Amino acid sequence: MKLLYYGLNEAFRAIMGEEKDLERFKTSFYAKNLIDACAFFKEKISDTPMETLENMFDALIKKMLFSVVELNDNRIDPFSSFETINNRGKDLSTLELFKNRLHFVAHKICDEEDLENLQQEINDTYTRIYHDLRHFKDDHLEGFLKHFVAYYYGENSNKFKERLLEMEFNAHKKYDDANLDDEYEKINELLFYLSYSSKVWNFLHTLDEKAITIIFNDNKELEIEITPKTRTLLDKMRRLNALSDNAFLPLLLSLFTIQLVGKSANEQPYTTKELEGLLEYLERFGFLIYGVAGKNTAKNKWIELAFRAFQAYKEGEGNIAIEDLPTLEKNFFNKHNNGGLEFLEENIHSKKKPRKWYEWGKALNYLLYEYELYHNPETTLNFDGSIESIEHILPQNPDQGYSAKEKSWAKNPHIAHALGNLLLISKNANSSLSNKPFEEKRKAYLKGSYSEKEVAKNASFGVVEIQERSEKLLDFLIMRYNIAELVGENAIKAFKNALLKEIK
Numbered sequence: 001m002k003l004l005y006y007g008l009n010e011a012f013r014a015i016m017g018e019e020k021d022l023e024r025f026k027t028s029f030y031a032k033n034l035i036d037a038c039a040f041f042k043e044k045i046s047d048t049p050m051e052t053l054e055n056m057f058d059a060l061i062k063k064m065l066f067s068v069v070e071l072n073d074n075r076i077d078p079f080s081s082f083e084t085i086n087n088r089g090k091d092l093s094t095l096e097l098f099k100n101r102l103h104f105v106a107h108k109i110c111d112e113e114d115l116e117n118l119q120q121e122i123n124d125t126y127t128r129i130y131h132d133l134r135h136f137k138d139d140h141l142e143g144f145l146k147h148f149v150a151y152y153y154g155e156n157s158n159k160f161k162e163r164l165l166e167m168e169f170n171a172h173k174k175y176d177d178a179n180l181d182d183e184y185e186k187i188n189e190l191l192f193y194l195s196y197s198s199k200v201w202n203f204l205h206t207l208d209e210k211a212i213t214i215i216f217n218d219n220k221e222l223e224i225e226i227t228p229k230t231r232t233l234l235d236k237m238r239r240l241n242a243l244s245d246n247a248f249l250p251l252l253l254s255l256f257t258i259q260l261v262g263k264s265a266n267e268q269p270y271t272t273k274e275l276e277g278l279l280e281y282l283e284r285f286g287f288l289i290y291g292v293a294g295k296n297t298a299k300n301k302w303i304e305l306a307f308r309a310f311q312a313y314k315e316g317e318g319n320i321a322i323e324d325l326p327t328l329e330k331n332f333f334n335k336h337n338n339g340g341l342e343f344l345e346e347n348i349h350s351k352k353k354p355r356k357w358y359e360w361g362k363a364l365n366y367l368l369y370e371y372e373l374y375h376n377p378e379t380t381l382n383f384d385g386s387i388e389s390i391e392h393i394l395p396q397n398p399d400q401g402y403s404a405k406e407k408s409w410a411k412n413p414h415i416a417h418a419l420g421n422l423l424l425i426s427k428n429a430n431s432s433l434s435n436k437p438f439e440e441k442r443k444a445y446l447k448g449s450y451s452e453k454e455v456a457k458n459a460s461f462g463v464v465e466i467q468e469r470s471e472k473l474l475d476f477l478i479m480r481y482n483i484a485e486l487v488g489e490n491a492i493k494a495f496k497n498a499l500l501k502e503i504k
Helices: 008-016 028-047 050-063 078-091 093-110 112-132 139-153 157-168 175-207 228-243 250-266 272-292 299-314 328-332 338-350 356-360 363-374 404-410 428-434 437-445 450-456 463-480 490-498
Strands: 388-392 422-426
Touching: 008 028, 028 388, 093 112, 093 157, 093 175, 093 272, 093 422, 112 175, 139 157, 139 250, 139 299, 175 228, 228 250, 228 272, 228 363, 250 272, 272 363, 272 422, 272 437, 338 356, 338 490, 356 490, 363 388, 363 422, 363 450, 363 463, 388 428, 388 490, 422 428, 422 450, 428 437, 437 450, 463 490
Parallel strands: none
Antiparallel strands: 388 422
């Protein structure tokens, strides 16, 4: 098989040319697999004696049985066929299985001319999808298809395989001759939206506007209008998806696929103002419900809305609006009228959570990152948990340079794990500072983010400073998400007092 597609040719040349930086040649799944395989075998044979290597080589060229498969039909994708036969030692992804199923169904519903056209469209669509998703890891293949099925069929995303391979395109289905044209159009339409959605999936995860730029044969470019505000809101939604287990992805994929498809037809289904209004509402809802209240609710509702928005666009029935979204009030409170602030307070004070605010997880990172962004939109801090971590300003285990009083404070979880004692900081800085005295930390903070510099304004950092910073962060939380609108000033005052009085 010739190494002509998906970056294989470049990767193979790089390996043969002994390029030092092979990472930059991992431009597709296929190129990545080739480079990783090369690294694997290099490692395995690095300490192997020459005699053993010669025996291995002899076995390869003389003793292994090879199968030669010749493909004479250019409508069959050689990569799909090769993967089905060889399979690289692992199961085919659902996306690959689905491609094979579409080819199989095409043979059952098409005459010779239609078959050639439809199979070419299947192959072309998958070429575009693999190009759009070439920089993602393998699990994104499953994630992409799962969320596509969620908005396209309104199906709970956990059942996406059954929906595609058993319900919609069952291998044993018998087709009525009178409905073959409908089946053809059904596949054609699905491929159309699938190819646009792969571009949107790329964009939603990278915010690279080139991903949603459509270039026609006359080199004319079309792209969705992405304002700085839209971009900022989408960046927040990326972080919220990490917090909410991707609850909003089906709706976002639906809305921006609609926008991209509309743009290709010289339309703008949603105005920029409409989209930004929806995104603002989703961001507030996401943090207050999935973060503050700690609920796991309304997720099927987002799938229903994604499907509804998609169907409305196809049938020309108008757009969804904020009024169609789940209400904050209904989800922020339970049937006993207990609100999200009470849930959060209860969670922080719970004996099951000995590390208090430190156990708030991704919601804590989100709040501290939002605080940083609010004061410094150009911050170099990152929300990515693999890069940033939470630092205890007063260490959990203070060592040399700390007084007996400070060491006693550190033993009190209400002080050590108070919101005001927690700082979002790079992992490298966190590991290097760790239990060092505050004076040394302070010098490092002066070179860091806005939040670090703000802490560094203090000559020392004890109970008073921790309480003051806790109150400042709570005030930011209340202001940033307009919580007073939901609960009133008295509830806010009670919430703050309950959390601050323990810091002593």
